[in-house]
Amino acid sequence: MTSSDMQQHPSLSERLARLVSDLQSRGVQISDGVQVQEIPGRGIGVVARRVIPAGERIVQFPVNALLNPRTVKAAILQEISDGGQDAASSIFKSTARKNQDVNERKRLKRHMTVKSQVGKYADLLDSLSSHQVLAYYLYREKLRRDSEWNSFLDVLPTLEMLHVIPLVWDLLDRGRKRLLEYLPASTYDHAARMSNQFWDDLKAVQDIFIKVEDIELFIWAWLCVNSRCLYYEMAEARTSNDCMTLAPVIDFLNHSDQEHCSVQVYNAAQAMKFFGLVTTCSYDVGEEVYLSYGAHTNSFLLCEYGFTLATNKNSELDITAELLMILKRGGRRSCDRDNETAKMESSKLKFLEAHGYLGDYTLSLDTISYRTEVALAVAQVREEVCREPTSDEPQARTLERSQLKAFIAGMSNGWKFKAKSTEMLKAILEEVVKNSDIVLSMSNDEVKGDAENRDNIRRLYVERKHIARAHLGLH
Numbered sequence: 025m026t027s028s029d030m031q032q033h034p035s036l037s038e039r040l041a042r043l044v045s046d047l048q049s050r051g052v053q054i055s056d057g058v059q060v061q062e063i064p065g066r067g068i069g070v071v072a073r074r075v076i077p078a079g080e081r082i083v084q085f086p087v088n089a090l091l092n093p094r095t096v097k098a099a100i101l102q103e104i105s106d107g108g109q110d111a112a113s114s115i116f117k118s119t120a121r122k123n124q125d126v127n128e129r130k131r132l133k134r135h136m137t138v139k140s141q142v143g144k145y146a147d148l149l150d151s152l153s154s155h156q157v158l159a160y161y162l163y164r165e166k167l168r169r170d171s172e173w174n175s176f177l178d179v180l181p182t183l184e185m186l187h188v189i190p191l192v193w194d195l196l197d198r199g200r201k202r203l204l205e206y207l208p209a210s211t212y213d214h215a216a217r218m219s220n221q222f223w224d225d226l227k228a229v230q231d232i233f234i235k236v237e238d239i240e241l242f243i244w245a246w247l248c249v250n251s252r253c254l255y256y257e258m259a260e261a262r263t264s265n266d267c268m269t270l271a272p273v274i275d276f277l278n279h280s281d282q283e284h285c286s287v288q289v290y291n292a293a294q295a296m297k298f299f300g301l302v303t304t305c306s307y308d309v310g311e312e313v314y315l316s317y318g319a320h321t322n323s324f325l326l327c328e329y330g331f332t333l334a335t336n337k338n339s340e341l342d343i344t345a346e347l348l349m350i351l352k353r354g355g356r357r358s359c360d361r362d363n364e365t366a367k368m369e370s371s372k373l374k375f376l377e378a379h380g381y382l383g384d385y386t387l388s389l390d391t392i393s394y395r396t397e398v399a400l401a402v403a404q405v406r407e408e409v410c411r412e413p414t415s416d417e418p419q420a421r422t423l424e425r426s427q428l429k430a431f432i433a434g435m436s437n438g439w440k441f442k443a444k445s446t447e448m449l450k451a452i453l454e455e456v457v458k459n460s461d462i463v464l465s466m467s468n469d470e471v472k473g474d475a476e477n478r479d480n481i482r483r484l485y486v487e488r489k490h491i492a493r494a495h496l497g498l499h
């Protein structure tokens with residue numbers, strides 16, 4: 025490589041060094057005890073350079089240097105303040121105000137000052153979720169040559185590196201879309217929900233900002249935000265969904281299911297507010313420093329972040345799809361299975377929904393969730409038990425309904441349903457083992473695709489099979 029190549033294509037360690045020095049100039053303090061570096065199989069990560077005790081603050085970030093809806097909004101409004109109408113029209117769509125009252129628009133036009141415009145654009149920005157604002161901001165900054173966030177943008181994963189996320193298989197395909205068919209139903213449903221969310225977010229962004237021409241770049245930005253954001257409560261946030269923040273360097277910590285570090289917000293000198301990262305265990309030299317992203321299952325980690333853990337203490341077997349199939353059948357024999365109307369009209373589903381128990385049926389290695397127990401009980405009663413009582417109904421039905429309701433309310437241990445529930449669950453779990461074996465016995469040629477994706481899919485089935493077998497008493 026020539027020296028001009030090296031300048032144009034700096035190595036990862038050079039880019040990381042540039043980011044660290046850039047952040048330091050923004051007041052971010054990074055302990056000399058840690059180093060950001062490439063970690064085989066996990067992209068970039070953070071490693072201890074010396075022994076680090078538990079309780080050491082390793083990164084301290086002034087909150088006004090974070091990238092979140094509050095700071096992004098301030099940056100965009102500043103740009104409009106400085107650049108006037110030209111700047112505003114390079115960011116916002118001219119029809120973004122179309123819903124405003126016509127008289128109000130005329131009034132604003134007459135008295136249009138930069139100040140009044142800023143207020144109007146602030147309202148538009150406030151109408152977006154933090155994910156939408158941040159994705160759009162990263163997208164836009166990536167298109168600018170002179171972004172003040174270049175050193176950060178330069179170390180983010182490329183879209184090609186994000187091919188491990190099922191949403192990317194769906195949105196970009198590139199021969200990977202068929203991998204979706206191998207996913208367990210619950211993982212597939214999670215990926216499908218993310219896909220809907222992505223298109224909703226793109227629409228919300230396009231309603232306000234000028235057209236997103238480069239969809240692939242927006243996918244990249246949306247996924248970077250999704251897989252790197254941390255939770256930071258802002259007073260103006262309407263819901264917890266509005267509390268996303270990007271904090272470069274802290275976002276290089278990889279996930280572990282064990283407690284390793286915690287994120288804290290605190291006041292320091294001169295009443296400055298900081299977002300900090302503190303160790304909760306000690307580290308030896310060379311050890312990787314982790315953060316827990318939450319008590320996530322491998323299915324969740326794969327969909328949201330594109331990886332799975334070899335052993336995950338939050339492992340779960342999700343049998344929602346299998347149980348819903350039985351509930352939708354509404355106790356009919358299997359020849360009625362494809363009757364869509366019958367499915368939609370299932371009183372059992374409506375009953376479960378009314379009681380807050382529709383969906384999310386899981387088993388961990390040693391427990392069956394209460395939601396699953398409730399669904400199994402509902403699945404075994406007659407459809408009529410889940411309907412409104414009629415004046416002429418048999419007494420046995422009224423009794424069964426009150427037993428079911430008592431179980432749901434936690435007033436009875438559900439002994440009446442136990443035997444049948446065990447039998448139904450056994451059949452579901454045997455099916456889970458059988459289906460897992462089918463996927464696990466497939467050769468690489470059959471599953472095709474990148475080894476990483478194949479391994480992640482297989483891991484989901486190994487985990488499903490393991491939990492199913494434990495409940496079948498086969499370990």
Ligand SMILES: C[S@@+](CC[C@H](N)C(=O)[O-])C[C@H]1O[C@@H](n2cnc3c(N)ncnc32)[C@H](O)[C@@H]1O
Pocket residue numbers: 065066067068069179180181251252253275276277278279280328329330331332
């Ligand atoms: C918040 S970022 C962490 C920094 C990231 N490694 C990078 O290169 O920028 C989250 C991403 O890191 C990767 N990651 C995090 N924890 C991991 C783990 N335990 N094993 C494998 N990959 C992991 C995944 O690609 C995930 O989407």
